[in-house]
Amino acid sequence: DTAVSQTPKYLVTQMGNDKSIKCEQNLGHDTMYWYKQDSKKFLKIMFSYNNKELIINETVPNRFSPKSPDKAHLNLHINSLELGDSAVYFCASSQGTVVYGYTFGSGTRLTVV
Amino acid sequence: QQQVKQSPQSLIVQKGGISIINCAYENTAFDYFPWYQQFPGKGPALLIAIRPDVSEKKEGRFTISFNKSAKQFSLHIMDSQPGDSATYFCAASMNNRRNEKLTFGTGTRLTIIP
Numbered sequence: 001d002t003a004v005s006q007t008p009k010y011l012v013t014q015m016g017n018d019k020s021i022k023c024e025q026n027l028g029h030d031t032m033y034w035y036k037q038d039s040k041k042f043l044k045i046m047f048s049y050n051n052k053e054l055i056i057n058e059t060v061p062n063r064f065s066p067k068s069p070d071k072a073h074l075n076l077h078i079n080s081l082e083l084g085d086s087a088v089y090f091c092a093s094s095q096g097t098v099v100y101g102y103t104f105g106s107g108t109r110l111t112v113v
Numbered sequence: 114q115q116q117v118k119q120s121p122q123s124l125i126v127q128k129g130g131i132s133i134i135n136c137a138y139e140n141t142a143f144d145y146f147p148w149y150q151q152f153p154g155k156g157p158a159l160l161i162a163i164r165p166d167v168s169e170k171k172e173g174r175f176t177i178s179f180n181k182s183a184k185q186f187s188l189h190i191m192d193s194q195p196g197d198s199a200t201y202f203c204a205a206s207m208n209n210r211r212n213e214k215l216t217f218g219t220g221t222r223l224t225i226i227p
Contacts, residue, residue, distance in 0.1 A: 004156070033214075041200060043157070043217040056214055090156050101147065102215060104156025 003027050006091050006105040013081055014113055021076045021108045023091030029103070030096060031055075032074040034066060037088040037107070049074055081112045116140055117205050119218030126225055132190040134221045136203035139184065143205040147215070148177065148188050151200045160201070161188070193225045 004025045013019050025032065033056075034046040048056035049068040063079045074091060088109050092102040119136045126132045138146075147162035163170045163177040163186065170177045176189040190197055203218040 041220040041222075043202065043220075045214045045216075048214060092156070101159035101162070102149075102157075104158065106154065106156050 003103050004091055004093055004105040006089075006108050008108060009106065010109050010111075012111045012113065015081055015083060017081050018077070018079045019081060019110070020078070021089055021091075021110075023074045023076070023105060025072055025091075025093040025103070027093055027103060028095070029093035030071055031094045032068065032071070033092040033094075033102065034074065034076050035090040035092060035104075037090060039087070043090070047074075047076075078110075081110075083112050086110055086112045116216050117203060117218040119203050119221060121221060122219070123222040124224070126190075126193045126223065128193060128195060128225055128227050130193050130225075132188075132193045132197065132223055132225070134188045134201055134203070134223070135185065136187065136218050137183075137185045138205050140205070140207075141184070142207050143216075145206045146177070146179065146186050147204050147206075148175075149202045149204060149217075151202065151220075157202055190223075193223075195225045195227065198223060198225050 007022050031050045033048045035043050036046055037043050045058055046060045047066045051071050052068045065077045068074045088107045090107045091105040094102050117138050148160045149157035150160045151157040161172050161175045161177055163179050165181050168179050174191045179186045201221045204215045206213050206215050
């Protein structure tokens, strides 16, 4: 059973398009995250949600909008895609605190052409 | 500003050798230091973690050494195996805060050669 699943795994789209990435976790965790991993493998947090409430919103362009319909789901919608948005986006979840570890999904590789 | 600095960027170690990856942090409020392992095409996975009240933690072939005064910590992989070939990330966080988050180092690509 996949603990944190993301769809799609690959996404190729043209500049200016709008796209969404979906994430679901079946671990019963109460906190979910979006991380961006750039071409140099650097991982940087974008957002975190705790029980559907936005907790962390790093300096991410307004074109990125997370949505959490329930605590098992955290989706990421991106408007007006730019070349610089090309990266691997990881969803993760944890139970309350980082000491229990984050469980990451397998990532969505977004390529903007 | 990179709050957690990691080195080396890449590392090649012979099978059976010791792999050592180093990290340094700036924020003295950090109080939880995990290491994550990432295989190609997969998300990072928690490997081992330490709190600053101990200087060393060992789990199997993996050991974290922690130097609070120097604000440095390192991962040692003993008897390195080809299956250990992966990218390793150190990380740090300020625990027990509502807006806690993991701040990752820049990663080390480890290759174990026969």
